[in-house]
Amino acid sequence: MTNQAYNLGLAGVGQDVQIWPKANIIAPEVITIGDSVIIDDFVVLIGGTKTTIGSFVHIASFVLIGGGGECVIEDFVGISGGCHVYSGNDDYLGSCLTGPTVPFPYRVAIRSSVHFGKHAIIGANSVILPGVTIGEGVAVGAGALITKDLEPWTIYVGSPAHPLRARPKEKILELEAQLREELYDSAGKYIPNQTRAERG
Numbered sequence: 001m002t003n004q005a006y007n008l009g010l011a012g013v014g015q016d017v018q019i020w021p022k023a024n025i026i027a028p029e030v031i032t033i034g035d036s037v038i039i040d041d042f043v044v045l046i047g048g049t050k051t052t053i054g055s056f057v058h059i060a061s062f063v064l065i066g067g068g069g070e071c072v073i074e075d076f077v078g079i080s081g082g083c084h085v086y087s088g089n090d091d092y093l094g095s096c097l098t099g100p101t102v103p104f105p106y107r108v109a110i111r112s113s114v115h116f117g118k119h120a121i122i123g124a125n126s127v128i129l130p131g132v133t134i135g136e137g138v139a140v141g142a143g144a145l146i147t148k149d150l151e152p153w154t155i156y157v158g159s160p161a162h163p164l165r166a167r168p169k170e171k172i173l174e175l176e177a178q179l180r181e182e183l184y185d186s187a188g189k190y191i192p193n194q195t196r197a198e199r200g
């Protein structure tokens with residue numbers, strides 16, 4: 001994996017992090033990234049007030065993460081191509097003028113947050129609006145519109161997103177435990193590209 005991620009001025013970055021050169025990282029000083037993360041070309045990642053990306057996270061091409069608020073992406077999250085994640089936006093409800101061409105106080109920017117729980121996977125071209133918490137283990141079908149919190153370990157589809165069925169968690173959590181055993185030492189430090197057997 002490339003070391004390019006280590007020269008971007010991020011607030012913190014783990015090991016095995018690959019940020020492809022055509023990804024656009026804005027306000028890297030408020031962004032922290034864990035271990036084993038891939039951010040594809042043509043991602044636009046805007047740090048906002050704070051962005052925290054865990055470990056084993058993949059952000060696919062043409063994802064936009066923006067809106068000026070806080071974004072938390074926990075471990076093992078996948079955000080598929082074309083998703084738009086907004087942690088804030090203008091006031092759409094008529095209290096003021098809107099858009100970046102309008103100076104404050106004629107415009108009000110509402111800063112909020114978006115939180116992705118561990119093992120969430122978001123289907124292609126989904127849109128996530130400010131203030132949403134996506135529960136642990138949620139899977140979202142392609143093309144969903146997420147306006148409200150999503151319950152853990154549930155598969156959602158549609159616009160607005162509604163539950164399709166439960167997503168079993170036992171196997172996923174079992175595999176996570178095995179992988180952690182394999183890739184982390186007893187002090188909880190990630191050991192890249194080295195198996196447990198090789199560590200001895």
Ligand SMILES: CC(C)(COP(=O)(O)OP(=O)(O)OC[C@H]1O[C@@H](n2cnc3c(N)ncnc32)[C@H](O)[C@@H]1OP(=O)(O)O)[C@@H](O)C(=O)NCCC(=O)NCCS
Nearest residue numbers: 080081122123124139140141142143144155156157158164
């Ligand atoms: C949500 C998803 C996981 C469900 O898979 P599945 O269980 O095999 O779904 P099924 O094909 O059995 O469909 C079940 C029902 O949900 C509907 N449905 C499935 N995916 C949907 C979607 N993305 N949006 C709206 N409805 C959807 C189906 O039309 C079907 O409805 P019906 O019962 O009224 O006929 C899958 O359809 C999906 O969207 N995966 C995301 C793929 C993706 O974005 N990949 C990007 C690269 S990783």
